[in-house]
Amino acid sequence: MRAMVYRGPYKIRVEEKPMPALEHPNDAIVRVTLAAICGSDLHLYHGMMPDTRIGHTFGHEFIGVVEQIGSSVQNLQVGDRVMVPFNIFCGSCWFCARGLFSNCHNVNPNATAVGGIYGYSHTTGGYDGGQAEFVRVPFADVGPVRIPDWMHDEDAVLLTDAAATGYFGAQLGEIVEGDTVTVLGAGPVGLIAAQSAWLMGAGRVIVVDHLQERLEKARTMAYAETLNYDEYDDVVVELKKRTDYLGADVVIEAVGAEADGNLTQQITGPKLKLQGGSATALNWAIDGVRKGGTVSVVGAYGPIPNAVKFGDALNKGLTLRMNQTPVKRQWPRMFEHVRNGYLTPRDMITHRFPLEQIPEAYHVFSSKLDGCIKPLVVPGAG
Ligand SMILES: NC(=O)c1ccc[n+]([C@@H]2O[C@H](COP(=O)([O-])OP(=O)(O)OC[C@H]3O[C@@H](n4cnc5c(N)ncnc54)[C@H](O)[C@@H]3O)[C@@H](O)[C@H]2O)c1
Ligand SMILES: [Zn+2]
């Protein structure tokens, strides 16, 4: 089969790989019909994630058709159209029993630190991902869900991660009616976080980024106020000015370890690797939230330490909440919001690339060329 293959930082190819096989009675093989590239894939692409091995196939946002099922699979049939959450999880361990699907204890040799994720390096279990024609889906009775008839494929694929993560980011913020919510990052995750904040009762939503087309999307798609951090010497001062000099009630950090906006962080982080990445957005969140407020972090950080303003967080009495998204837990409520038009994930899609052109897709998305906000990848096309 044809699959995206990692060859080293900034080196992606499409290669012929063996078809994935059933390795366990509860596995399924899914023929991928639509995949996406996530902002998290860029951390892999840039060589930021430890133990990203040559030959690994990325891709944790995908939908497809069940091609083959193992002997114990009961909930799926060959031919079913399914959406597959990015988490691989067993459904029955201590963590899964409490809905903490992203913290499953049974799917990763490194499970005390992180759960299982498709196509996300050996740090998260080493499972090959869905930027390919076929993918092995472990615990097939647990993760995948049949795509409802009314749901658009392009919404379904985004619900497997980006949209669910934006919603989760807003949830972790514990928004109370009337709250002012600041969202750092107007990528796919931040855009849905902004839409979701309204659904949870926000009175004001302010989105921060420096890419004009994304800020424009935040205005049109999420009716948010926007702030371009390139236009201010000190973005935190501007955020405070806009919030009665107190700070926002809730800040959602939807940027992660490759944040820009602070040269020292960029040099010591992504460039010299003296820390796990740049904690600029996280520090803006800590500085930009009011005392006693909540910082929700869904931006991704690797396992290596970062220079985070922890003392300030302590002295301000902040609540810090964070996790990888337990995607399937969000779905029942999100499906209703998508069906009713309150969440509109596919509005953010700007590009569709055939699988054979995935190196170009990574380049365009990574360099934010051509107004790219969210690229999809279509196996078997072109
Ligand atoms: N927790 C999870 O389960 C989970 C799931 C999906 C994605 N993520 C992470 O969420 C983050 C966002 O994902 P995405 O797909 O939207 O990524 P993206 O790269 O498309 O978007 C990130 C945005 O942040 C902006 N940005 C950079 N520095 C900034 C700063 N200092 N302040 C404000 N904005 C800044 C960039 O211009 C960009 O628009 C990534 O770190 C990704 O790895 C986490
Ligand atoms: Zn992702």
Ligand SMILES: [Zn+2]
């Ligand atoms: Zn589990």
